Amino acid sequence: MKNPAAIGQPLDRVDGPLKVSGAATYAAEHQLDHAPLVGWIVEATIPAGRIKALDTGAAEKSAGVVAVLTHNNSPSQVPFGEPDDEGRFTQSRAMLGSDRVRYHGFPVALVIADTLANARHAAGLVEVSYDPAEAVTTTGSDADEVPDELDGGLDPDVTRGDFEQAYSESEVQLDVTYTTPNQASAAMEPHATIAEYDGNELWVYTSVQLIGPAVEVLANTLKLDPDKVRVLSPYIGGGFGSKLGLHNEAILACLGAMHLERPVKVVQHRRHVFHNAPHRGNSVQRIRLGASGDGKLKAIGHESYMPRARGYAFAEPTGASARTTYHADALLSRHRVKTVDMSLIDSCRAPGHSIGSLAFESAIDEMAYRCDMDPVAFRLVNMPDREPASGQPFSSHDLAECLREGAAKFGWDQRDPTPRSQERGRQLVGYGVASTIRMNILVKSTTRIRLSDDGSLIAWANMTDIGTGTYTILTQIAADILGLPAGKVSIELGDSAYPASCGSGGSFGAGSSGSALRDACMKLREKLVDIARKQESLKDADFDGASFEGGNLVLGDKKVPLAELVRQSGHDYLEVDGKVEPGEDHEKYSQHSYGAQFAEVTVDRDTGEVRVRRMLGVFSAGRILNRKTARSQLLGGMVWGISYALLEELMLDERCGAFVNRDFAEYHLAVNRDIPEVEIHFREQPDTHSNPLGSKGIGELSISGAGAAVANAIYHATGVRVRDFPITLDKLLEHLS
């Protein structure tokens, strides 16, 4: 019988019972011997300048207050951003280090009290006055700085062929500009940290996607030996990029703990999170497409303009979709940024592709109509045979098949191609499609496993599970390779004391940490077989057909329990290390996951209200490690796509560089009723180049296209093309009557 925990099986999450019963311990929930003191952040109310005066007297006298930390009394730190040759997740994130205000919401004080209510009340008593400086808060197509590199190490500019000439000679041309707004990751768990310091060691319970860099940033900021810093993050209430690095409350909690030598907890209030954790910047994307009369793309041009937070080197590769999805004779992709005095700008689920596809896949749709072609057919005639930007071969390419299979399953042929031709009462009905592509990355990762003499296996890595299902898929990889039931495998993650792993981000977590574990398990298999070979009683056994099933090494008709092999080794347990790192396959091949997404929407003729009626996606992401959790990742990305297309927008007050809608009543996320029936299909094809498991990234796949499918359906329903996301009803209404 097949192991129900085998790779690919829809095993229930192993941490599921803990999560549904409230027993999983998130950052703010670790119980220490003594209840920690509670810190509350006082935020700056100007975007740039200096603190002129700080009066903390009333706050200090307020009930329950133990300390008010400001730049005048906080422990010594390395200045913000140093050393500048470190990456952004490891260089100093100093807080309360000087009188300088970096952005609206930047912490100017931390009030520490016995209870949350006391800290919060006293925070309101801190008086701050400022010397404001000129601040840059807005970005549009005036961005003209060239970033050194884009996120993921991509070049800011790529050109192939002569774009201007190919474009000007094209029979059919399109020159359109799309805009996407500032957006928030809005993970449901606000950023939270408890710090404990005994004068020597710093223990940090936090919510962070990358544990290794978290240790380094603390050591670099607080002038500590990394060996004296322990970071724990076993359960994370969503990250989506906003928890890749450690953010403000973590540094503040550590400052408090070091100052007082007592544990301090700082939980960002939801309103803090919008400024004290990173967001995604707004984008202006000019897209020019040229095609011949038969719909063959001749020229693809994509120019991106976005903000970059002062002193923080992150630039989003918005042109990623334009660079990789379709073939054209000439390609131009350019990224410009403008330095702004705004809170940090960083990765948000699928940096580059998510908002890049929103604009680019909409423009591609426009071009299909302009060429008088079916949007699916148009995409199909422009499939690349090599990666357009690099000219490298693809490790595998399955986009065309996703489009064909998706169109058939969705009933695309039922669609009247003419925009605004389908009506159901007051409702205008539209179908939309978008291609989906997301780069696949492998990151160096290590792990250690131990098989005990009771036959149970434990694996350690400083990996994290941010809801992606890491605990579960790692359980399956070990169970599958060693033929163990899931119950015999335990996976220990989220602790800096464990072997260094890739962490969670960029959809590389499962493939990278999973391949390291696979390596360890394969080595353990060899070790076990070696032990068995030394057994007199097994000397005639069939070692060629050795397999691992049901907790046994199976040699023909002989079964030897793994526990017995451990005992025969003369040790209490066997320990093996595993690792993976990117190799030649990652230099030689361009690697991506693929998908095609289809949406049906209705738009109310009288109110402009858009409802998504159904969505369908066909995805090709190599070998699927767990069909249940993989499907959930894709579902989640589709929800984000709907949310991006229709709802999400941080509203900026340009005068003070603050987002005004800093809560969930005003920053709209898709809710349950916004999400229709969603159908997801896998085209399972292990990619022999991606990693030893044959899997590819999945967490950021569906968001890279879902929103454009909705936007394109809105166009089909109404004949109105809104190029300014989100597509709210006010933007449609004026064109509907």
Next chain:
Amino acid sequence: MAVISVNGQEVTLNDDPRTTLLDTLREGAGLTGTKKGCDHGQCGACTVLLDGRRVNACLVLAIQCEGCEVTTIEGLGEGGDLHPLQQAFVRHDGFQCGYCTPGQVCSAYAMLEEVANGEASDVTGKGAVRLSAEEIRERMSGNLCRCGAYANIVDAILDAAGELDRKGEASR
């Protein structure tokens, strides 16, 4: 000092009348299963049952709960077993990061009672209230899930409701 009852156990309140039920549970009683996502009544992560009705614990002062019975996620299962709703959430993968989940489960629990009591919603047509995917979507829209597990949450609730019906528990 005032005392409230949580999952049948006495919890002594602190002497600060500003303390919310949510902070009493999480900070005072060590019942961290109930989550704080916004502290503003906007996300539903803090949903608990107050005398059987769902409330946002961040919008209730603890002192208001004197004489009431508070049930949190920790109080739903029986004898160490997960409640059928909790089991259904696991089976249907009705969560990812799990942070919204206790609120979703408590909300779903009370929502099923509301349906059983014949309380109408925005999508209820004429005639008796009947549990459907559409009813669940509407009634669960006060519980945000950034991981986007909504479709699975709907399936989990439908499944659990069937199970509850068979066990004759729905009207309890």
